[in-house]
Amino acid sequence: MRHETITARRNFLKNCLASAVVAAAGDGISLPEAAAQSLTLSKSRVVIAQDAQLRGLTPTVDSRRMLNLLDLAMETLFRPERSAGEAWRKIVRPGQLVALKVNTLGGRGLSTSPVLIDAICERLQEAGVRAGDIVVWDRSTEELERAGFHVSTAHNAIQCFGTDQLGYEDDLVMYGSVGSRLSRILTEQCDVLINVPVLKDHDGAGVTVALKNMYGAIHNPNKYHPDGCNPYIADLNMLPEIRSRMRLTICDATTACYEGGPAYKPQYAWHYNALIVSQDPVALDTTGWRIIENKRAAMRLKTLEADGRAPGYLATAADRQHRLGTDDPQRIETVEVGLGAGEQPYVKRS
Amino acid sequence: MSSVHNARADPKLEKRQKGQSATWLLPDRRCFLRGALCAGAAGSLQTFAQPLNAIPVWASPQGQDDAPFTVEARFYQKLPNRKIKCKLCPRECTVGDKERGYCGVRENHGGTYYTLVHSRVCAAHIDPIEKKPFFHYLPGTMAFSLATAGCNVNCKFCQNWDISQSRPEEVPAQYAPPQRIAELAGQYHCPTIAYTYSEPVIFSEYLMDTADAGHAAGIRSIVVSNGYMQDEALRAAYGKMDAVKIDLKSFSESYYRQVVSGQLKPVLDSIVTLHGMDKWMEIVYLVVPTLNDGDTEFRDLARWVKTYVGVDVPLHFTQFHPEYLLKNLPITPVPTLERAKQIADAEGLHYVYIGNVPGHPAENTYCPKCGHMLVQRMGLEVTQMLIRRNACSFCGQPIPGIWHA
Structure with a gap:
């Protein structure tokens, strides 16, 4: 008998315990709760916070305006809380290990912005999370560096490295069509998972936003690209190790991609200068899809459906077997907020 | 995934040991002794391991640089x-x-x-050729066996999933260029280099270059494959092989789609093509309880083999053991394997074997004319050989195969 059978049992118990602790510790709304609510009573709120002046006259994002934009997004998402600080305290508590899952496949041109991550880390620390309890991660350390992140493993500073540094769990976790080994960063250094993906077109799935970003947490993502990544994306996000930790998605749509994704192709990237924030990843992905379709229409491109790659995984993620959130536009409350030139916020609901 | 056969007879032989650096290195005791005996070496561990020490070791994936393998x-x-x-x-x-x-x-x-896997060996052992299994190809010899990470299907029963379903940077590996493999095979008196464990289709370039290096040194190449390959690549890569074993995982498209994540038709095409290329070929069918163990499927399979590649191609029905994503199913009952053999025998196939059941009489080779036992096997060992000059020593019936180097 292989030795991992014993390990599997131990890990199972450990994960159950971890999940229970996470569920018990949070006094805010966890993702499963939010998703479940969206299926029963309330609508799922998705905030699109946009700042036309995010870059000023330069190609780079202004860090002060980014922080303001993040605050606006968080206040709007958690309204009626009064401040961004109160909103963050619904997500994290001091002493928790917080992992920020970024997306760095697209290099400097089309990855999660380090400026956004700096802003999130600043607010997390203000909410009482120690710097050393925050880890910024993706699959590969090299890709993180290529995207402009500074790799760090110092214990008392914000940590930033790829799964290649810690490796994957020895044991498989399974749900539906998925059988994978999870990143040890997720299983060992994370009580609360904050997903920080990029808004992108995807040649297989149609779009890649929140849910597909979890492909970066497993050892064998290449096995889950056939059939428009469906049902793999939904099944992967059902893994308890992911679902129980996931609290929030902050999608970096400052630079987005409407065609040719997921790799960076400058001709298909545009400065959308927005953050898209939600606790319902299905609603967020559905909203992201709509934004990409609008851009494609403006650029006189075929719809994703006409291109044979409508994101069918969304319906699977929302179905009764998965219940990861809602893909029904009638049950998504989209709130568009923005900062004008004078940083005066505006609000538009739909 | 391939190389399921016989792994259970001695799992340590077939399975890469987790947590070790590239496992070529120290075969288990039994394999080592057999290899040393075969090599006529003194049998000391140091003698066996020494040449491998010349190869740089990346004990952990983190230490690997893609460049040498790209x-x-x-x-x-x-x-x-x-x-x-x-x-x-x-x-x-x-x-x-x-x-x-x-x-x-x-x-x-x-x-x-x-x-990314040229010369990037993540598992290597010196195995009895019967473990592949090849029963009609140089029986009783040892094969220098190697693999890289990766596979082009995702069989739910894979026994080597930890390397086959991983990316190369996720498993420890060693840089082992083709020339070095040929040298090592020669040093250990292995008449063959076997490409096995994971799926050789995905390291075709390395396989082709290593086969060339081996042939230049007088060492043959054999491959253990799923046969899920395009025609041009198949002819180019497996055209360099001296013998091929194909894992025909089922005789149903739905099984291939649901359990293998592949397709049946291209595999059947590959088998026919290889047969036409005059390659020595054996076929393995892993019998998975409830999923591919019906009489109709066995019969259709046997008839297809008879029609398209002939009655002399060995067909191995092997026993499934629960692994990877199919841990919920039991071990294949021996009577099921015997039923499969009976059906294939009745269809007229000459060499139908039962695998992964050490000591079963259907591990042996019998003369299709006079019925005498010609090759007696016990697990991975040949205990008696009664084929002389490629023929039955009792009645003179030619027995297809490559029996001597």
């Missing part, structure tokens, strides 16, 4: 927008820049497709 792929087509279409296997993955194909070991860099 070689342009040979079977792909360039597309607009720096995309490529892989022409190695029937998936024909369209791969964008900086992405990988389904196999996880080929990557698009700016519109050029590269294999």
Whole structure:
């Protein structure tokens, strides 16, 4: 008998315990709760916070305006809380290990912005999370560096490295069509998972936003690209190790991609200068899809459906077997907020 | 995934040991003793291990640099927008820049497709050739057996999933260029180099170069494969092989789709092509309880083999053991294997074996004319050989195979 059978049992118990602790510790709304609510009573709120002046006259994002934009997004998402600080305290508590899952496949041109991550880390620390309890991660350390992140493993500073540094769990976790080994960063250094993906077109799935970003947490993502990544994306996000930790998605749509994704192709990237924030990843992905379709229409491109790659995984993620959130536009409350030139916020609901 | 057969007879022989650096290195005691005996060596561990020490070891994946293993792929087509279409296997993955194909070991860099596993050996052992299994090809000899990470299917019963379903940077590996493999095989008196454990389709470039190096040194090449490959690549890569074992995982498209994540038709095409290329070939069928163990399927399979490749191609029905994503099923009952053999025998196939059941009489080779036992096997060992000059020593009936080097 292989030795991992014993390990599997131990890990199972450990994960159950971890999940229970996470569920018990949070006094805010966890993702499963939010998703479940969206299926029963309330609508799922998705905030699109946009700042036309995010870059000023330069190609780079202004860090002060980014922080303001993040605050606006968080206040709007958690309204009626009064401040961004109160909103963050619904997500994290001091002493928790917080992992920020970024997306760095697209290099400097089309990855999660380090400026956004700096802003999130600043607010997390203000909410009482120690710097050393925050880890910024993706699959590969090299890709993180290529995207402009500074790799760090110092214990008392914000940590930033790829799964290649810690490796994957020895044991498989399974749900539906998925059988994978999870990143040890997720299983060992994370009580609360904050997903920080990029808004992108995807040649297989149609779009890649929140849910597909979890492909970066497993050892064998290449096995889950056939059939428009469906049902793999939904099944992967059902893994308890992911679902129980996931609290929030902050999608970096400052630079987005409407065609040719997921790799960076400058001709298909545009400065959308927005953050898209939600606790319902299905609603967020559905909203992201709509934004990409609008851009494609403006650029006189075929719809994703006409291109044979409508994101069918969304319906699977929302179905009764998965219940990861809602893909029904009638049950998504989209709130568009923005900062004008004078940083005066505006609000538009739909 | 391949190489399921006989692994259970001695799991340590077949399975890569987790947590070790590339496991070529120290075969288990039984294998070591057999190899040393075969080599006529003194039998000391040091004698066996010493040549391998010359190869740099990346004990952990983190230490690996892709550069030494990155070689342009040979079977792909360039597309607009720096995309490529892989022409190695029937998936024909369209791969964008900086992405990988389904196999996880080929990557698009700016519109050029590269294999990341050339000379990147993650498992190597010196195995009895019966373990592959080859029963009619150089019986009683040892094969220098190697693998890289990756696979182009995802069998739910895979026994080596920890290497086959991983990306190369996720498993420890060693740099072992073709010439070095040929040298090592020669040093250990292995008449063959076997490409096995994971799926050799996905390291075709390395396989081809190693076969060339081996042939230059007088060492043959054999492959253990799923046969899920495009015709051009198959002819080019397996054209360099001296013998081929194909894992025919089922005789139903739905099984291939649901359990293997592949297709049956291209595999059948490959078998017919290899037969036409005059390669020595044996076929293995892993019998999985409730999934591919029906009488009709056995009968259809046997009739197809008889029609398209002939009654003399050995067919092995092997026993399944619960692994990977199919831990919920039981071990294949021996009567099920015996039923499969009876059906194939009744259809007129001459050499039908039962595998992974050490000591079963259907491990032996019998003369199809006079019925005498000609090769007696016990697990992975040949205990009696009564074939003389490629024929039955009792009645003179020719017995197909390559019986002597």
